[in-house]
Amino acid sequence: MEWGASPVSALPAFQLVAIAASAGGISALAEVLSQLPAAFPLPVTIVQHIDPHHQSSIAHILSRSTPLVVKQAGNEDLLTPGTVYVAPPGSHMEIDDVRGCRRIRLALTELVHFVRPSADRLFESAAESCSPVIAVVLTGSGTDGAAGARAVKRAGGIVIAQDEQTSEFFGMPQAAIESGAVAMILPLDRIAQAILKLARGADGSKQA
Numbered sequence: 001m002e003w004g005a006s007p008v009s010a011l012p013a014f015q016l017v018a019i020a021a022s023a024g025g026i027s028a029l030a031e032v033l034s035q036l037p038a039a040f041p042l043p044v045t046i047v048q049h050i051d052p053h054h055q056s057s058i059a060h061i062l063s064r065s066t067p068l069v070v071k072q073a074g075n076e077d078l079l080t081p082g083t084v085y086v087a088p089p090g091s092h093m094e095i096d097d098v099r100g101c102r103r104i105r106l107a108l109t110e111l112v113h114f115v116r117p118s119a120d121r122l123f124e125s126a127a128e129s130c131s132p133v134i135a136v137v138l139t140g141s142g143t144d145g146a147a148g149a150r151a152v153k154r155a156g157g158i159v160i161a162q163d164e165q166t167s168e169f170f171g172m173p174q175a176a177i178e179s180g181a182v183a184m185i186l187p188l189d190r191i192a193q194a195i196l197k198l199a200r201g202a203d204g205s206k207q208a
Contacts, residue, residue: 013201014158014199015132016133017135017136017199018122018136019032019045019047019135020135020137020144020145021047022115022144022171023049023169024169025049026061030065031065031189032192032195033062033192034065035192035193036192038082039082040196043080044085045073045085045095045126046085047119048087049140059084062084062086069084070083071085073085073086073093073106074104074106075105075106076104077104087106088106090117091106091107091117093105094106094107094121095125095128107121115142119144119172120145120146121148123147124147127148127157131157132152132155132156132157132158133152133158134199135159136160137160138162139162139173141169141171143172144172144175145172146172146179149179153181158184159183159184160183161177161185162186162187162191163187166189
């Protein structure tokens with residue numbers, strides 16, 4: 001999928017990477033994170049749908065695949081470049097900006113699309129508090145993330161969706177694409193490089 005050419009000087013200074021995944025997502029997340037360097041210049045936040053009644057080991061699993069620091073997000077955590085924050089099971093993860101300090105807020109509010117944490121809540125709060133944002137929708141069933149993708153686009157961010165061929169479940173990427181907010185549809189093995197180019201301010205206009 002083509003998106004309009006943009007000179008390096010015109011690209012926005014992205015503030016955050018927000019990634020959403022559901023079914024099949026852990027291996028996809030590991031693939032993306034494995035290609036990001038230890039000196040990655042932005043914080044990374046992750047919503048992975050998981051059974052809220054079980055303690056999550058996702059942060060530990062992902063930490064084995066990447067040089068980045070990976071942790072389960074805590075309420076009031078300050079966003080730090082090069083750190084990956086994984087939403088805990090059963091809590092929405094939102095981004096808040098308090099007097100210029102961007103931090104994580106965990107919320108036990110109602111389910112969104114029958115899930116908590118919700119990609120929509122992460123994307124929408126990030127778009128409001130931390131624009132512009134790089135949002136990524138990976139493999140998963142359902143439509144969570146589509147409304148949030150629109151919010152990211154409206155706020156000047158970029159949305160990337162995993163393509164159908166490499167998605168174990170295409171529901172979430174397809175819903176995001178059908179929302180009209182997706183700028184790039186990429187196979188899994190090309191998503192990290194697109195993120196890295198955007199984060200570093202490189203011209204990604206030829207990504208397909």
